[in-house]
Amino acid sequence: MPGIDQVLSQAMGIPGVLGAGLIDWTSGLTLGTAGRAPHADHEATAADTADVVQAVARNATFDTAGTTGPPLEDIIITTGGGYHLIRFVDTAFDSQTYLYLWLDRAQANLAVARLRLRELAAGLVSG
């Protein structure tokens, strides 16, 4: 049954992945990391991605009113050299975490990585 560390180590098997993390976006607290982080700083990456997530999560604009599914799924940031994938972890209880994936653009397939990260986020809470 996967815990945080197992899910992050599985995330490192996604093609083109450079690093992964699980972060609480209300505090920027890193709950787990694997692989590398931009500028070799997992803490700064957690703080910076948490800022992005907060900016999205506090706005009703991105909230799907009237649907039963999770309101937010992914945030994707593309740069010249890489992809930054953020996947919200949907839980039955109250929590504010996301899985973060840093990918090498030349090696990664964004669509594949997104689907794999979705599976991993689901696996974290369904076993």
Next chain:
Amino acid sequence: MGLPIPDRPPASAGLLDRYAAEHVTGALRSPHGCFYLLDGAVYCVEGGTAPGLDARLRVSGKVPAHGWEAARTTAGPHHAGARYLVGEGWLTQGELELCHLAALLDAAFFALPLPPEATSFTPGTVHWLGVVRRVSAAALQRATAHRRALLDRWQPWATVDTCPVVPVEPPRSGAAATGRQRRLLASADGRSTPYELARVLGLSAFVTLLDIRRLAAAGLVHLPRGPAGALPRRRPGARPAERPAASGERPAPTWQLPVPELFETADPDIALLVRLRTALEENL
């Protein structure tokens, strides 16, 4: 030549830092929470202000009402309470870790900093749940400071923290709430405070405070009335909302000011200034 930049004053090392540096194992009891440490790292925090792991798992339907007590009584000398919860098939290891960390963060927020005069340390004490995941004392305090800064941006609306949440009826047009905020508004019975709503709904007390302050700023939740009999202070530039909107014009969005006596304003200048200030404070 520029002026010398003064050295940052050394942050006074808190109690938690001191115990972390000594790599202690045991329980730190303070008025607002109990911190369990293993080798100097925090692995469990319990407090009365925020809903604990038990409330979160019970309200969400993850663990049946008797399950928590059963886990506690069967934990035994190996402190296997958490293993029992997972072993019964009520939740996955991932869920346990996520929920446990969420409860830990929330409880730590209301218990830090530890008051030295009212905190005691019991060496060797281990929580019956056992060690699920550990967080370093430094990371926990950084996370708590980050949360404090988020909440402080909405400090002018802090009067709603401890008062019953009363939604503004009918909801003002043009003010949109997130799904989470709509759920809070729907659950507000006019008697429950944000803390009580968090407990009943099994939600993070910190996020609930933040949401209620934002709702108050957006004018979707009433601000508590000031002390009876107190005369409203005149505020330069403030004027009552009496300017009629020109026919056919969209009504200008109004914002609730953090002054109970001056409930809201339709003056576009004041509304713009308040919006600007809120936006600036949000991006500080």
